[in-house]
Amino acid sequence: MNFDAVLIAPRRDECIARGHWRDRTINDDLDECVAHSPDKLALTAFRMESGETTRFTYREMAAMAERIAVGLARLGVERGDVVSMQLPNWWQFTLTYLACSRIGAVVNPLMHIFRERELSFMLGHSASKVLIVPRMFRGFDFERMAMELQARLRGLSHVVVVGGEGANSFEALLSEPAWEREPDARGILTLQRPGADEVTQLLYTSGTTGEPKGVMHTSNTLMSNIGPYAEAMRLSPDDTVLMASPMAHQTGFMYGLMMPVMLGASAVLQDVWEPRTALALMQRERVSFTMASTVFLTDLANAVQESGQPVPALRAFLCAGAPIPGPLVERARAALGAKIVSAWGMTELGAVTLTRLDDEDERSFTTDGAPLPGVDVRVVDAYEAPLPTGSAGRLLVRSCSGFGGYLHRAHLNSTDSQGWFDTGDLAYLDERGYVRITGRSKDVIIRGGENIPVVEIEALLYRHPAIAAAALVAYPDERLGERACAVVVTKPGESIDLDAIATFLKAHKVAMQYIPERLLIRDSLPTTPAGKVQKFRLRELLREET
Missing domain, CATH: 3.40.50.980 (Rossmann fold)
Structure with missing residues (x-):
């Protein structure tokens, strides 16, 4: 196979000089x-x-x-x-x-x-x-x-x-x-x-439109991310890592397969997610660290609360894939006795940002963390001009762990001559340099020219006592272009309607333009095996019911 990993050579000298690439496999x-x-x-x-x-x-x-x-x-x-x-x-x-x-x-x-x-x-x-x-x-x-x-x-x-x-x-x-x-x-x-610059992993992004893209990674790109990640989480050979998130995703591959070997630590694999089984494994194997999506965290916290069985060895649960609702952080922290860490990353980059173990707990649900060493981030407008603190725009990343390119599709690499990769996400930076993802560019809802802060509204919906899960998606409107629909899963025995949602959001001082104007109630939200809500399927559902 001829691998056209064209993004490796241009940054090799700098990554070696800065100590990010160690030429190890x-x-x-x-x-x-x-x-x-x-x-x-x-x-x-x-x-x-x-x-x-x-x-x-x-x-x-x-x-x-x-x-x-x-x-x-x-x-x-x-x-x-x-x-x-x-x-x-x-x-x-x-x-x-x-x-x-x-x-x-x-x-x-x-x-x-x-x-x-x-x-x-x-x-x-x-x-x-x-x-x-x-x-x-x-x-x-x-x-x-x-x-x-x-x-x-x-x-x-x-x-x-x-x-x-x-x-x-x-x-x-x-x-x-x-x-x-x-x-x-x-x-x-x-x-x-x-060698460390040869392609070692080819991982296809699933995508929602068009054909999947083959992401090429080398040992240098993967390992330059795992090292700082493990250091930030204070992991050592004494740790035991549980991986229940699929290893065919970057989360499982990098941090459940490669990281334990790099540390000389122990790994525990679970092939089918079942929270009570995970709890038993964590107790039996004395698991000290795990990483998965919000769904896994919710299930595990529930299992501990319902069984009364603690996980005393667990020090940290790193949650990625979607913003963590504040009430879940508070409940999981109390149930598990572990630090809940928020992170954001991509197949092309590995983990980009994460909150620190010494951060106050609220950072885990108000931000997606700060960049790891070797990672630079920028938030820009449509014309590539940097935006000020607190202003949402396109998130660009330049990282030592950046991929080598898309196999046979270099024209889609979305990386400029300075090494900045356009993530396709929208975000803003706070006053401490922490990143907050506000949505995918394709998931943004623009109502009458006004961008609705999707992530923030979803976080508020999770706080409603009748709502177990929620997602906000756009539906077309002839006059305003788009309006927002809330798709929710209610807690057992609870019910909710659109008026109740509007009243709740108004009580939280949400602008009228941001309040959902349509409601769908479902038994569950469609998710990937890693727990990410598949919003494209929700949009398809809306089209079918229009």
């Missing part, structure tokens, strides 16, 4: 873990359906990674080839990435929700050579779908099935034969190791 960190703490528990993977728990020490993890690496080489995988995997948070996910890194292959994580339409494009666009899938997961036959895809994609040489029963099983091809003991294994494992 995950191989270096794994080797150090084996050298210094070979028998330390590295990975615990729990599978909901079977209740099975699999554990690896660092010595065992490195050995299995090398076994799988040689097995992949036996399948014809060479340095720079793409290996796609549509796996849940199973140990095979972590080990396959480490194996790919051993031989310079590029890992392409795919969300388990994708089906033929999305996968046909992604596998073809990436020229994937191998696709690894579960035989079954959550009642869906992934093996059958993968085999049908392979029949249509000439470049897809192999389908490998975790838990398969035939010759194409993960076990038969990769994890059971002692490939690492073969005479040529050492040569394979040493000669194909990649």
Whole structure:
């Protein structure tokens, strides 16, 4: 595969000079873990359906990674080839990435929700050579779908099935034969190791319009973000990190897979989110840190309150993906006894901003945090002119962790000659330099020429005693262009109407122009597996009901 990661070279000298890029790969960190703490528990993977728990020490993890690496080489995988995997948070996910890194292959994580339409494009666009899938997961036959895809994609040489029963099983091809003991294994494992500027991860943005874009990252871009992130969270080899957010998203990949290895810490994987199970895992494994979206935080706080079972080892829950309602921060802080940290980031950048452990709690629901070291942010108007403190505009980011570009689509990189990336988000900076995301540019509601502060109105709606979840979306209006519709989920036994919402918002001194003029009540809001509300689906729903 010819990777056109054109955004790497122009900033290499500066990133090296400033110490952001250390020219290391995950191989270096794994080797150090084996050298210094070979028998330390590295990975615990729990599978909901079977209740099975699999554990690896660092010595065992490195050995299995090398076994799988040689097995992949036996399948014809060479340095720079793409290996796609549509796996849940199973140990095979972590080990396959480490194996790919051993031989310079590029890992392409795919969300388990994708089906033929999305996968046909992604596998073809990436020229994937191998696709690894579960035989079954959550009642869906992934093996059958993968085999049908392979029949249509000439470049897809192999389908490998975790838990398969035939010759194409993960076990038969990769994890059971002692490939690492073969005479040529050492040569394979040493000669194909990649450099830190080579593409190591290809992750497709799902998008809501047009075809997905393949985000290219190198070890330098990924690791230059994870280091400052871990330092800000005061994480060390003594920590245990729970990852229940999908590792096929950047959140799970960077901070649930890579970060524990970089720290020499321990990771715990949960493949299907269920809050009581998460609570039991956190107690049993003494989890000290986790990161997920607002939905996960709500569920976990509820589980602790309902069960009366605490999580005494948990020091911090980092919440990203959507603004955290103030009442949730207060309730979760009391229930979990942990610091609730707010963060914002993108697939292209990793975490960009986060609140600090020493910040007052209100910072977690009034801001999305301050930039990490190596990150610069600007808020500009439509003409690229900087805006003053408190004024919302387009958010631009220049970061050492910025991606290498979109595969075969350099014209869409949205990065200028000075390295500023247009995030597509709207935001403002406060007097301390903290960022507040006010919405996606495509999610903005412009009513009669006036921008409605979507995030702030949603935060207020969450405070209503009858509302469990809320989202604000635009619907067309002939006179004003757009008006706002509130889509809400009520708490059990509660009800609400548009007049009650208007009265509540007026009591909070909200401008009349910002008050929703339409209301939809639903049993749930459509979300991604990572918990982000899918506003494009809400807009589709509005169109259908018009």
